[in-house]
Amino acid sequence: MSLVRILFYFLSFIAIASALYAAASKNLVRSIFVFFVTLFALAGLYVLALADFVAVTQVVIYVGGILVLILFAFMLSGKETLNVIQQPNSKLFSVKKLPAILLASLFFIVLLNVVLKADVDNLSWVKDSVNLKNEITPNAIMIDNIGVNLMTRYLLPFEAISILLLMALVGAAHLSRKQVKA
Amino acid sequence: MITLTDFMVVSAMLFCIGLYMIVSKHNAIQILIGIELILNAAILNLVAFGKYDKVNNSGQIFALFAIVLAAATTAVALAIVLNVYRRYKTIDPDKLTNLKD
Numbered sequence: 001m002s003l004v005r006i007l008f009y010f011l012s013f014i015a016i017a018s019a020l021y022a023a024a025s026k027n028l029v030r031s032i033f034v035f036f037v038t039l040f041a042l043a044g045l046y047v048l049a050l051a052d053f054v055a056v057t058q059v060v061i062y063v064g065g066i067l068v069l070i071l072f073a074f075m076l077s078g079k080e081t082l083n084v085i086q087q088p089n090s091k092l093f094s095v096k097k098l099p100a101i102l103l104a105s106l107f108f109i110v111l112l113n114v115v116l117k118a119d120v121d122n123l124s125w126v127k128d129s130v131n132l133k134n135e136i137t138p139n140a141i142m143i144d145n146i147g148v149n150l151m152t153r154y155l156l157p158f159e160a161i162s163i164l165l166l167m168a169l170v171g172a173a174h175l176s177r178k179q180v181k182a
Numbered sequence: 183m184i185t186l187t188d189f190m191v192v193s194a195m196l197f198c199i200g201l202y203m204i205v206s207k208h209n210a211i212q213i214l215i216g217i218e219l220i221l222n223a224a225i226l227n228l229v230a231f232g233k234y235d236k237v238n239n240s241g242q243i244f245a246l247f248a249i250v251l252a253a254a255t256t257a258v259a260l261a262i263v264l265n266v267y268r269r270y271k272t273i274d275p276d277k278l279t280n281l282k283d
Contacts, residue, residue, distance in 0.1 A: 008188065016196065016199070019195075019219055022215060023202055023203045035215050042222050042226065045192070049189065049232075049233055051232060051233070051241075061253050070260065077267040097206050104198045104202035108194060108197075111194040111197065115187060119187075121187055125234070126186070129235065134236045135233065135236060136236050149238060157247060158247075164254060165250065171258055172261040
């Protein structure tokens with residue numbers, strides 16, 4: 001068992017355990033802060049998949065942007081959202097949650113079956129890429145290649161996303177401004 | 183070496199946790215966290231398969247696009263949550279039963 005494998009199990013355990021805690025917790029604030037941990041662990045998993053630039057982007061955008069945004073929305077929406085905490089309900093699994101748990105676990109079994117049956121490690125194009133040395137190796141530096149590709153091969157989606165971001169920005173600002181009484 | 187199947191199993195678990203959050207939570211912000219979990223599971227798959235494309239980097243670049251789009255989605259969704267709170271004084275999606283008029 002190599003060190004990389006141990007690290008992979010460790011990070012995926014942290015990611016899944018913290019995601020489970022965020023799902024099980026009734027406290028919204030705790031749920032948000034544990035989601036931080038999930039996102040950091042996922043960034044670590046991206047590094048193990050040899051995508052360091054995506055990992056850095058994950059930390060910058062998700063942890064720096066989205067979570068701060070969620071915290072802002074939580075603070076601006078007042079104490080109504082905290083009402084759930086006050087209700088004394090100490091049971092871990094209530095009957096009301098049973099259909100959701102059933103749905104999620106059955107869907108997980110289906111997904112697991114699909115993944116194991118698909119046998120993704122022996123896909124033809126994956127084998128081809130290993131044979132043709134088209135596989136990213138741990139000592140390769142991919143960032144300059146990503147930059148060149150972003151500006152040549154993927155220029156159209158890049159520009160489309162820039163327009164979409166502008167629209168989302170204007171739309172969010174328009175939606176969240178105070179309503180003017182006419 | 184970490185195989186592709188390992189990554190896919192982890193991402194399947196994250197997906198199902200996100201699905202559970204979306205179905206069961208009574209709070210729009212926690213539902214949003216569930217959606218983010220599902221998006222992250224998808225991004226993990228993209229990144230894991232992108233390892234086998236050194237020349238074009240398609241997996242990693244579309245993972246970047248997905249992260250940026252998730253940011254845009256969250257911004258709009260949270261603006262909607264704020265508006266809903268202002269109008270109904272609650273963000274429980276089960277209690278939003280009226281339209282504007």
